[in-house]
Amino acid sequence: MSYVDEVINKITKENPGEPEFHQTLNEVYKSIEVAVEENEEQYRKDAVLERLANPERQIKFRVPWVDDEGQVQVNTGYRVQFNSAIGPYKGGLRFHPSVNIGIIKFLGFEQIFKNSLTGLPIGGGKGGSNFDPKGKSDREVMSFCQSFMNELYRHIGQDQDVPAGDIGVGAREVGYLYGQYKRLTKQYEGVLTGKGLTFGGSLARxxxxxxxxxxxxxxxxxxxxxxxxxxxxxxxxxxxxxxxxxxxxxxxxxxxxxxxxxxxxxxxxxxxxxxxxxxxxxxxxxxxxxxxxxxxxxxxxxxxxxxxxxxxxxxxxxxxxxxxxxxxxxxxxxxxxxxxxxxxxxxxxxxxxxxxxxxxxxxPAKAANAGGVAVSALEMSQNSERLYWTFDEVDNMLKDIMTNIFSKLNTTAQKYEQDKNYVLGANVAGFERVVEAMQSQGIV
The missing domain is CATH 3.40.50.720 (NAD(P)-binding Rossmann-like Domain)
Structure with missing residues (x-):
């Protein structure tokens, strides 16, 4: 059995009941097999694939909040910090009834390679809750977001983990989350992206x-x-x-x-x-x-x-x-x-x-939809430097990043004699950058 198949079987058994995570694990690892085979002995010795497939940290917490009828509701919050080899964890928060640990792990694992493809210094992470903002009043959404941040703030920071929005988390939710983070930490920093334009958000995000x-x-x-x-x-x-x-x-x-x-x-x-x-x-x-x-x-x-x-x-x-x-x-x-x-x-x-x-x-998504996280990283840069770029400046940088992503995966696919196989190109290009950083930093 190949090293790739061994790891897929092992991780799948160790993480039962997570079909979405199993799906992305199979998709990514089978497509990078051609690259793994070139260094299989060293990768196996260093347990590179096992380390990639196991989050550096995963956090699960209770989120109690009060609805408009005065009834206490309880949801579950998650943050999976998957890989920080090339930068602080970066990935959205999803608020949707379907959210569970398997979905968050699938999204976080994908995020490692997506963020790597951008060429920017951001690692992979993801989070969220089974809370459904649909049909909720603004006050109820605020109540939930503040309770969610009461726990999450302990685990994030502009140089540690920078969440953003995803399904169910738009400008309203990011605003409430950021306000509570600032209230708790007394820090005005770029710890969340997708913020409003009046408090550190980026045009074109x-x-x-x-x-x-x-x-x-x-x-x-x-x-x-x-x-x-x-x-x-x-x-x-x-x-x-x-x-x-x-x-x-x-x-x-x-x-x-x-x-x-x-x-x-x-x-x-x-x-x-x-x-x-x-x-x-x-x-x-x-x-x-x-x-x-x-x-x-x-x-x-x-x-x-x-x-x-x-x-x-x-x-x-x-x-x-x-x-x-x-x-x-x-x-x-x-x-x-x-x-x-x-x-x-x-x-x-x-x-x-x-x-x-x-x-x-x-x-594939990890290349084609990387524009959101790319501009989130640009928002982080603007926040760190206290700068504010125009819409056209950000849009032009976004276009350059997406052009470079396609060029990178196209070249990689051709390198492995898999012309037009953009899934392989994206996965291998993202993988190679992350693994080089991981091996340079030792067994951590």
């Missing part, structure tokens, strides 16, 4: 993940003699990533014809009206059915179905494992050129393999 996804996708297409101009795109989701992916796709000349949420999806053959989508989702906190009710050209459908619409480029931007093997078969039947992941691991392993086997250009 809101747009960063969606914009970065399209900069990456355009580079991938250009490397294959195509561009986004005059292409049709399908997008899933209608949150922050999806909205700004749609916006940037349209700026680059594509027409985006779908968007979705947890209840249904819309097909708009005239192209998604971004201004209306922002109004529905960011202001009114409404549903996609509300979009369709106000947009004559839009068709609303309940449930899932985005990927049945014919398009040149598919951009899954909702949540993990949303694009299944059946969806991949539809995408291949529709002669789609490329799939690029805006969400974290939105494509199942069998769907990813099917897409690659059928010649679809596939941009």
């Amino acid at each position: 809101t747009e960063a993940t969606g914009y970065g996804l399209l900069y990456f996708t355009n580079e991938m297409l250009k490397a294959n003699n195509e561009t986004l101009k005059d292409k049709t795109a399908t997008v899933s989701g209608s949150g922050n990533v999806a909205i700004y992916a749609i916006e940037k796709a349209q700026q680059l000349g594509a027409k985006v014809v779908t968007a979705s949420d947890s209840t249904g999806w819309v097909y708009d053959p005239k192209g998604i009206d971004v201004a209306l989508l922002k109004e529905i989702k960011e202001v009114q906190r409404g549903r996609m059915s509300d979009y369709a009710a106000k947009r004559e050209s839009a068709e609303y459908h309940e449930g899932r179905g985005v990927w049945q619409i014919k398009s040149d480029v598919a951009l899954p931007c909702a949540t993990q494992n949303e694009l299944t093997l059946d969806d991949a078969k539809l995408i291949v039947e529709n002669d789609t050129l490329a799939v690029s992941e805006g969400a974290n691991m939105p494509t199942t392993l069998d769907a990813t393999k099917y897409l690659q086997d059928n010649g679809i250009l596939f941009g």
Whole structure:
């Protein structure tokens, strides 16, 4: 049995009941096997793969808070600090009922390689809670966030661990979390990113993940003699990533014809009206059915179905494992050129393999959606230097970072004679940088 298979089996047995973590472990480790084999004896001796797959620290804590009826509620909080070889832990906080330790570990493990690919000095971590902010009043959200930070503040700091937002954690939640951190520590520092512009936030942070996804996708297409101009795109989701992916796709000349949420999806053959989508989702906190009710050209459908619409480029931007093997078969039947992941691991392993086997250009999340964490790192730099960069300055740096990420993974794939295998390229490029740093620092 190979060293990679030994470690996958060992870690899977040691961490039962964590299917998402097992999935990403298999995806990453099987794709880097070609690189591991070149140094297998040394890596085995140093237990490199075991050390990578075991978090440096994982924290679980109780979060009691009081709702508007005066009832005490109790949720569970998590922070997994996975790897700090190249910098302080960096990764978002997710507030969603589905959150458990396995999901946080999957996200944190992915974050190691994503952050490495940016070329910036940030390690991998992730956190969150099974708290659901949907349907909660601002006071209830504040109560929860303050209680959550009452424990989390002990484990974070601008040179130790810098959380950000993720699903369920937007500007409102980050503001409440930061206010409580400052209250507890008496420190005004860049310990959270995604902050409001009046207290240390960065311009272009809101747009960063969606914009970065399209900069990456355009580079991938250009490397294959195509561009986004005059292409049709399908997008899933209608949150922050999806909205700004749609916006940037349209700026680059594509027409985006779908968007979705947890209840249904819309097909708009005239192209998604971004201004209306922002109004529905960011202001009114409404549903996609509300979009369709106000947009004559839009068709609303309940449930899932985005990927049945014919398009040149598919951009899954909702949540993990949303694009299944059946969806991949539809995408291949529709002669789609490329799939690029805006969400974290939105494509199942069998769907990813099917897409690659059928010649679809596939941009993996750890590369394609790295724009958010990249601009978070730029926000950290601005906070440390007490600087404030313009939107265009940040956007230009983001574009350069995403261009460099694609160049790096493309070159790596070619180095291992796996041209166009961008999954392998991303995983190996991220792995090689982290491992070099780990080995330089000794057995820690």
